[in-house]
Amino acid sequence: MKTSWRTASLVVSAAAVLTLTTACGQDTQPPSSQNVGITAPGDLGGIGSGAQAGQNSPAPSQPADTAGQLNVATDEKLGKVVTDELGLTLYRFDQDSAKPAKSNCDGDCAKTWPPVPADDASAGEGIDKALLGEITRADGTKQLTVDGWPAYRYVKDVNAGDVKGQGVGGKWFAFTPEGKKAQSADLPGLSTREDSKLGEIVVDEKGMTVYRFMKDEAWPEPVSNCTGECVKKWPVVSPVDFADTKGIQKKGYMTFTRPDGAEQQTINCWPIYTFAGDKAPGDTNGQGVGGTWYAVRPDGKPVGAPEK
Numbered sequence: 001m002k003t004s005w006r007t008a009s010l011v012v013s014a015a016a017v018l019t020l021t022t023a024c025g026q027d028t029q030p031p032s033s034q035n036v037g038i039t040a041p042g043d044l045g046g047i048g049s050g051a052q053a054g055q056n057s058p059a060p061s062q063p064a065d066t067a068g069q070l071n072v073a074t075d076e077k078l079g080k081v082v083t084d085e086l087g088l089t090l091y092r093f094d095q096d097s098a099k100p101a102k103s104n105c106d107g108d109c110a111k112t113w114p115p116v117p118a119d120d121a122s123a124g125e126g127i128d129k130a131l132l133g134e135i136t137r138a139d140g141t142k143q144l145t146v147d148g149w150p151a152y153r154y155v156k157d158v159n160a161g162d163v164k165g166q167g168v169g170g171k172w173f174a175f176t177p178e179g180k181k182a183q184s185a186d187l188p189g190l191s192t193r194e195d196s197k198l199g200e201i202v203v204d205e206k207g208m209t210v211y212r213f214m215k216d217e218a219w220p221e222p223v224s225n226c227t228g229e230c231v232k233k234w235p236v237v238s239p240v241d242f243a244d245t246k247g248i249q250k251k252g253y254m255t256f257t258r259p260d261g262a263e264q265q266t267i268n269c270w271p272i273y274t275f276a277g278d279k280a281p282g283d284t285n286g287q288g289v290g291g292t293w294y295a296v297r298p299d300g301k302p303v304g305a306p307e308k
Contacts, residue, residue, distance in 0.1 A: 024219050024252055024269035067116045067144055067151075072126035075163055075174075078182040082127065082146065082175040087160025090116055090144075090151045092181065094171040098148030101135045105152065113165070113172070116151040118144040126177050147179025167207065168196065170282030189240035190265075192247040198284060198303045201295040202248065202267065204274060207281030210237060211273050212302045214292045218269035222256040226273065234273040234286070234293070237265045249299045268300025 068085025075081050082090045091113065095104045105113055118134035121144045133145040144151040154165030154172070165172050166182065173181035189205050202210040211234065217223035226234050239255045242248070252268035264271050275286030275293070286293050287304065294302035 024221060024254070024266075065117050065119065067118070067121040069122050069124040070127045070132070071124040072177050073161060075161070075182070077184045077186060078163060078166065078174055080126070080177055081163065081182050082151075082177060083160070084116065084153070088153050088157055089161075089163050089165065090146070090175050091154060091165050091172050092146070092149040092175055092179075093152065094173075096150050098145075098179075101133065101145045101148045101150065103135060103137060103143060103150040105150070106138060112155050113152040114155065115141070115143040116153060118142040128177070131179050146175050149175070149179055151175065164194075167193075167282050170280040188246045189244035190237075190248050190267075191245065192298050193282075195282075195284065195295075198287065198295050200247075200297060201284075201303060202272070202298055203281070204237060205240075208274050208278055209284050209286065210267075210296050211275055211286050211293050212270050212296050212300070212305075213273065214294070214302065214305060216271045218252075218266070218271075218300075222254070222264075222266045222269050222271055224256075224258050224264060224271045226271075227259055231260075233276050235276065236262065237272045237274065239263050239265050247298050252300060266300075267296060267298070270296070270300045272296055 071083050072080050073083045093105055119142055123129035123132055131147045134142045135145055137143050156164045163174055166174050176182050187205050187207055190202060192200050193203050195201050204210055213226050215225045242253050249268055254266055255263045258264050277285040284295060287295050294305045297303060
């Protein structure tokens, strides 16, 4: 049995805990955020976990007209996922349909998410061959389906075991062997994900985007100016033990008491929230709302906010 990063991170010294309660104006800890990769246009979505399944060995260049024997790989976060013969993860798109089987990914979308050819696809161990089928695309090529859902690869998956397409835009998901959407079962209380438009941003334990309110205050102490009806639309993030985070800056990571008496989490002393208008992991519908709400970077800075 492997030891998860969460289990290891819970072994925290009392001294480290005390550093989280220092005043916001004190610079007692160096930033510990990480820069996760790069962003690029054309993802048609926004999340990529980048977790690896098994050995992260380079995959040879994938021929455009082959899929080969499909197999089952185990990803440490997603569990069992379907791969092609070279170990590249296969994905499904929420805007497609399975009954009837139909692809709605063409043009630039198909360049980012290449359709998986059906011609030579076969079922390996753990794959029910009865679930495999095909559709004819607009260009006349045959695309593989799994339980009716058209199958794709992702151009940013370059190594066997990559799952960087997982959850992109809240619409792209790796296949389970049953043709369902793979879902992460063990996100930390707060972590980061790579959004194709916004870059590295903070998400909560459900994968929902975390935001900052530009009318709040951080120094010398955190102050939330989102109260009453505002909180119904922008729920506050409750306290999260720093040991239950990944990729978040430690400096200024503290909680404070709101005007209503509830405790709220901060990053770099800035109060943080989620958005009721985000319905699925990967949604960023709160970005830029009213010119005052912005997604949060792991160092607490707002993404895309106008400089003052």
